[in-house]
Amino acid sequence: MRHFLEYVSSLDPQFTSRIRGARPEQIAAFEKLVGRSLPESYRSFLEMMGRDDGGLNITVDGTANISDLIDYYQEELKPGDWEPPPDTIIIGVGAISLPEIGLLCATGAEPRVIFATNKQALGAYATSLEKLLCRIAFDSYRMSKKPRAFYTSSYESIGRKHVLTQARALMVSFGFVVLEFSDDFFLGGEMPGAAISVSQYEKQGMALSITATRQEEVDRIGAAFVQGLGVRKA
Template identity: 35%
Template sequence: MLTIAQLLESLESLEPGLCGRIRGASPELIARLERVAERRLPEVQRQLLERMGEDLGGICAGFVGADMRAASLVERFEARGWIPPAPFVLVGVDDAGAPMDSFLRCAPDLAEPELVQFAMPGGVQALVASGPDNYRVMAPSLPAWLFRCAFTNFVGGRYRWVATAEVFEAQPDHGARFDALLSARGFFRQHGSDHMTGALWTQEAAVLWTRNALDDPVFVAIYADEPARVDELAFTLAGVTAMRRYSTVANDADADADEDEEDELG
């Protein structure tokens, strides 16, 4: 179980200076948030707010429902006047107008709260039905979601090309097999990876695989500076299991062209 402190220690090694950029919210603002939320915040959210509740340092920049600043949450509660029902606790709002907000689902059957998203009433709604009865699980925990966002931004963002793929008939050992295969090829497995998230990288490429339950589909993102390297890694991973590859696209404005394709691998 990754704590916020362990998360930041891992991310500092990926993004030196990160811990100097983040800023925690004041105790007074955190207390005000608890008053308008009408409940005590989960410990993991309190840890996040104390360390980076004023500035998250770009960890989840560009992601939906990722504004987790204490002031933004207070503003949302005061503007909407809606308190999410148990077991949900508001943890993030979207600062770019998207209808999805982020919540911790603090159910007694969970070892730690999982991060889910749905649209809060009173604002713009998603095209697909959403709400507390129709939420989408984004990660098995808040630290896991932040780790995935940070690896995407701080590591994946270094490379010029990215391909995505998905393993629909995933098995519990697929993650471990991906890790073993990549480690044998010289990839470093970033501290913070676990049985639900694998973050591996070298100077030339990076791979992030994620799932939210052992029997869930596995999503894979492959990053490299050359499309040929992306292709090579995609076919290497397909040696573990068949996967559907969706696309290879430019990961930044400097890439010359996009390559759009959809292939069955394996």
């Protein structure tokens, strides 16, 4: 999580003053409820911002607060009736627009962040928790600047295909440098005077956000994505 804190602090120097870590006894209690060792990256997240994540809510409308997670595991989960998918730790609950958020700990590799519901993984959210946090910081701070524009597509309108490879090539052709926390489901890019954010989850449409110092530049970049990938202005 050190890299994430360095990155978000470069965007908001006051960020670390707003976060609050979980107490050791809370982490121990949650780990016992989960029934498996917590991944080191997630343990670090809880130690730094398990009680308050400074507004970077991975669930959008829900909560990743450790007290709420403890309540969820104690009160909502019922073995055989309502439980996480296999090898999954629920780390975000109560969202309106999203299902639960979980860490898929099936291998020794860094756990993927997934969308989850009762006994079922619904698809990937990010290839790691730290990349997800950097992505949210990028969208929250860098992509909030104006002028900006939003574009979307349905899964059907892009041929029911995952098109981030094509989106990456188009970004690079404009001179964007692809950010290191980009992954299989998200691309972030910057160049002098402009930034871009592209996301596409499994078997879903694409979402695109562009910001630049001039509206003409936003429109120029957006027009290329409309022509090349079939997105529409939202």
